[in-house]
Amino acid sequence: MISTFAQLEKDSNTVSWDINCGNMTSSIPLVIRDLPEEKLLMPDGKLNIYNTNTHKNILCEMPDVSPEYQLTDIPGVIGDFPEVNVSFKDPACSKTKALFPTGNLIDSFNNILLTCIDVVVPMIIINAESLGITGYENADEIENNKILQDKIMEVRLGMGAKMGITKKDGTVMSETDLKQSITQPKIAIISPPLDRGDINIRYLTPKSVHSSIAVSGGCCLAAACCFSGTVASHIYHSYNDNSIVNIEHLSGISEFSITRNGDHIEYTGAQRNAQILMKGEFFIYNPSLELDSVMSSFTWP
Secondary structure (H helix, E strand, O other): OEEOOOEEOOOOOOEEOOOOOHHHHHHHHHHHOOOOOHHHHOOOOEEEEEEOOOOEEEEEEOOOOOOOOOEEOOOOOOOOEEEEEEEEEOOEOOOOOOOOOOOOOOEEEOOEEEEEEEEOEEEEEEEHHHHOOOOOOOHHHHHOOHHHHHHHHHHHHHHHHHHOOEOOOOOEOOHHHHHHOOOOOEEEEEEOOOOOOOEEEEEEOOOOEOOOOOHHHHHHHHHHOOOOOOOHHHOOOOOOOEEEEEEEEOOEEEEEEEEEEOOEEEEEEEEEEOOOOOOOOOOOOOOOHHHHHHHHOOOOO
């Protein structure tokens, strides 16, 4: 099937049509399992999704058990819900032209060492010490630290431009685009693990701190751990072609898988769960010009 994702910003009426979202992806197969078209779209419990925002394929799988679903829990979500395994195929170069878009495993910006990488989502990875923090701060401590936020914004604008991140229409994002973007590039502030994980993260999306970690961001950081010489690999380095990376975050520890063939990443993924919150019809009155333009471009059945 074909899918287009939209993301809303909580503090404005901005809509992004550029993203790759693992959490939203994981909800799709559960919704389809509730439709008459289930047997057509998911004959073996697997669903192939083509994401028009990144022009990449995503495989979702829902294991069947009696009476209906395999249930699982994930950090940051209270309760057990239907399990969905999400895998991104050939996830590198989602919005840029290279796995390491600047051509370097490590770059320096304002004396801050960092790694720019594009796996599922373009992201800038920074060691917390380079920003003058521990990496174990809570969300408020990061979001309310104006000096830190100014440093991060400078990094986003400076390195985002060097990454050559493209918009959905294929044009490269300008500095103004980057400054206004609610999705790109993401920021990962990393530090050594405190518990049973391999690496610790504070994940910015890109201006607010995620309460746990996004599927896309976790996959991207896990990939960076698999390449020697990145900022992430200095904390944790996996040498295996089939790797599992356990990432600590504000809500616990999440597991991400990487399947490689040399320098080529074939798949990366994670286990999620999904729940249906409501069903029915909804109506949009006075849509924004951007939303109206996008919706009118679709051909509805």
